[in-house]
Amino acid sequence: MPTEDDKYPESTGRRRFVKGVVGSASLAGVGTAAAAGINSTTAQTGEGGGTTQFMAMENTAGPAPRGMPQIPVEIDSEGYLKGVWPEVKTVTQGGQEITVAETELGGKTYSSEWFQYCGVQTYPGVKPDADQDNYFRYSGNSKFEWQNEEVSEGAKIHVDDFDDYATWGNGIGRSGLGKPAQGTWRSQDVPPSGKMPIQVIRSTRIEEMAKDNEWLNASTEEGFVANLNKCTHFCCVPTFKGLPGSSVASAENMIYCQCHQSVYDPFNIIQKTFVALPRPGE
Template sequence: MSADEDKYPAESGRRRFVKGVVGGSALAAAGVAGSAGINAATASPGSGGGNTQAMAIENTAGPAPRGMPQIPVEIDDAGDLIGMWPEVEEIEQGGRTVEVARTELGGVEYSSEWFQYCGVESYEGIVPGYESDNYFISGDSPAYDWQSEAVDGGDPLNVSMFEDYEDWGNGIGQSGLGKPATATWRSQGTENIIPIQVVRSPLIEEIANGNTDAPAPIENWVQASTEQGFIAWLNKCTHFCCVPGYKQEESSAKFNAEDDVYCACHQSVYDPFTIVQTLFVARPRPD
């Protein structure tokens, strides 16, 4: 494969839905040994970190090394969207007691370490015991016109705002794939804002309902981590930590990314409807 073929999307023949657990046990077997060397070379005082397997929206093109990690979605009785946070516990690590946040979800260990990259590991909101209601909160300057008109900054995203998700379009790419919003998560009262992206999509519903050829582990995970077609992820590009967007840039069409999450900084592309398992070395939270 040429360098250009590796960096940019193919001209045609896109796949849709889930193609399976990329890497899976083979990735873990091949990557853990190499990651151990990286871990030793980059070790610093702190908590957590190290070899981490996360569920992510797939990186399909550009220089990003892996997908962006999912945030499991819950919906409260009022229809407001919540980003699930793992259960907090204390463990012994390096001869001391530290807090970790992790829980089993859909056959996967969901952990706060999924989000420990791009400097986010230093954010107060990623500390396991940080007290937050975990709602997805609309910012003052959302990326979409519909959101600016329908939601005030500081309000939670609500299911009622996405009723036209099966038809929504904004002139970029194909309509009807899903309706997006931008928000923050676990960021109230903190100095650093954790940016997230949400899409409500009939494609996600089909995966969760078992109507695709997704392998059972992926289907189980999607059933557990999405609700009513809502999928969310930490919106930090795994390349240089820029903030990408789903159907935000008309220029994304130049890279066949008009129906994907596109990072305009360096042309990394992510498919929000293809969920994969990814292995990486999470950075430790600083003391």
């Protein structure tokens, strides 16, 4: 007889998880104001954090409480992709001077606090003045066959690797929606547990959307859009068109998190608010 832990069939790609998830997941519906109250009483002391507006790939289904934060993209003179890092400055917050990374971009306030959740607030790369070059680099053991066969782990992501983006397909969902890759950001010489996972997608849809959208015009380039690839539910690593089981959630053309079936739309970038966790103090 199947046990409680076996209630999700393997075909769904849904990871088994303990009952403790239920209590934690119930917090996903807590509003921003209530979350701020919880944060103020339970979060560790540190730098930065608090109620933050951010641009996100919209969460359209599943238990995730909000979208995944977008990373603005730029391409250098040699065709390598970089994530834009905000301007580093010193401000007074809570009566003390702290270092923050924040800048105005595309009519929005872009801040490193966008990425301070799911433990990422403790990662070396999220520190505003961390000594990192901001290039996106390929990760290993990708969900994408093309990436595993054609590029090397740790190599910088290059525009030429996506020449077939307008027609690319892998048998999951529709071909031609965009070509994805998985990587890391601001994570050179960082232990695996502290590497910031990212996903980039090059798509003709992004190119079209950026023509009449101030934010996307400033935050995407040549059809490339990127996100911090941490599901806002339980911090798993989702995938765009990388999991055959995504059809169970009608997400074969979306970003799908197999852990608990959250779905994100990479072609709908929206402004959201959440409570960013503080970075550990110096």
